[in-house]
Amino acid sequence: MTKIDNLLANIDMESISDIxxxxxxxxxxxxxxxxxxxxxxxxxxxxxxxYIKDLVPDKYQIFKEKGEIDxxxxxxEIGNFRVNAYKCRKSNGIVxxxxxxxxxxxxxxxxxxxxxxxxxxxxxDGLVLVTGPTGSGKSTTLAAMINEINNTKExxxxxxxEPIEYIFETKKCMINQREIGEDTLSYAxxxxxxxxxxxxxxxxxxxxxxxTIEIALRAAQTGHLVFSTLHNMGAVAxxxxxxxxxxxxxxxxxxxxxxxxxxxxxxxxxxxxETGIGRTAAMEIMICTQSIQNLIREGNYEQINSxxxxxxKYGMQTIGMDxxxxxxSGTISKEEYGNWVxxxxxxx
Numbered sequence: 001m002t003k004i005d006n007l008l009a010n011i012d013m014e015s016i017s018d019i020x021x022x023x024x025x026x027x028x029x030x031x032x033x034x035x036x037x038x039x040x041x042x043x044x045x046x047x048x049x050x051y052i053k054d055l056v057p058d059k060y061q062i063f064k065e066k067g068e069i070d071x072x073x074x075x076x077e078i079g080n081f082r083v084n085a086y087k088c089r090k091s092n093g094i095v096x097x098x099x100x101x102x103x104x105x106x107x108x109x110x111x112x113x114x115x116x117x118x119x120x121x122x123x124x125d126g127l128v129l130v131t132g133p134t135g136s137g138k139s140t141t142l143a144a145m146i147n148e149i150n151n152t153k154e155x156x157x158x159x160x161x162e163p164i165e166y167i168f169e170t171k172k173c174m175i176n177q178r179e180i181g182e183d184t185l186s187y188a189x190x191x192x193x194x195x196x197x198x199x200x201x202x203x204x205x206x207x208x209x210x211x212t213i214e215i216a217l218r219a220a221q222t223g224h225l226v227f228s229t230l231h232n233m234g235a236v237a238x239x240x241x242x243x244x245x246x247x248x249x250x251x252x253x254x255x256x257x258x259x260x261x262x263x264x265x266x267x268x269x270x271x272x273x274e275t276g277i278g279r280t281a282a283m284e285i286m287i288c289t290q291s292i293q294n295l296i297r298e299g300n301y302e303q304i305n306s307x308x309x310x311x312x313k314y315g316m317q318t319i320g321m322d323x324x325x326x327x328x329s330g331t332i333s334k335e336e337y338g339n340w341v342x343x344x345x346x347x348x
Contacts (some may be wrong), residue, residue: 002054023048023091047094082163091337101167106190116315126263127220131230155200160190191215204228210245235265235286284319
């Protein structure tokens with residue numbers, strides 16, 4: 001066993017998302033969004049160099065020349081990792097993202113909202129968005145929804161991810177996972193190719209530019225079910241983000257297109273549990289009813305939040321409503337709720 005494997009073997013991979021190793025500092029892991037020391041022993045520059053050689057011996061010289069390198073590392077007894085090694089000042093650093101095969105159920109993420117999220121997995125076509133800030137659990141929610149389809153339907157699913165964070169085991173579905181930068185050049189190029197690969201469902205890790213959004217809308221328009229993410233909070237902000245990606249002369253056309261294709265938006269944040277162990281997702285859920293479709297088509301976005309607030313019979317809720325439910329059930333503390341509201345008043 002190599003030195004890096006000795007370190008990794010003593011870390012509980014189930015409870016963390018990332019491992020940080022920097023020369024001169026103790027190793028740290030990210031658990032529930034917080035960096036926690038693995039032990040108190042600083043790691044020397046020489047040991048970090050050995051770690052990098054152990055992890056990627058055939059590309060070590062490339063790392064020395066370029067100062068950074070991305071690669072995968074797999075040890076069947078320890079786990080799968082997406083790794084970035086880098087130089088910083090007079091030290092070296094390694095960040096290892098844990099790639100998980102144990103995918104949570106939708107009910108594990110949000111028992112109260114599980115039935116609504118499952119309805120999204122039963123759609124035949126259209127666009128479903130999961131949005132939120134970095135570290136809000138978007139990828140986990142998407143993975144749970146894809147795995148729900150995998151457990152219940154016979155479909156061909158293509159995922160485009162950067163990086164792959166969960167490995168799907170084939171059950172009822174055929175699932176082909178493609179990683180940006182390794183299996184395809186970009187989201188846009190991978191999405192164009194996916195349309196020629198007979199998919200029923202496409203999971204797009206992020207709609208990050210106009211070209212990708214255009215192709216995603218085309219995919220939804222041609223009978224595919226498309227799941228994707230945006231790095232913003234709230235359904236209204238997501239709609240603005242998509243429309244404003246286009247030139248003013250095309251925005252009316254995109255509004256009409258989006259109004260007919262968008263099926264729903266799940267916006268989420270993670271908050272610390274009252275117990276101090278783990279985090280819980282609070283969600284805003286918008287379902288594209290005919291009324292909301294009309295608002296999108298007409299550009300009356302500012303009215304959408306009112307329809308979300310009044311749309312509980314459709315499964316809709318504001319994030320403020322879900323936060324209050326979590327407080328009332330004792331899942332999160334009033335203090336945690338208050339802190340979030342103070343920092344995000346416009347989103348509640």
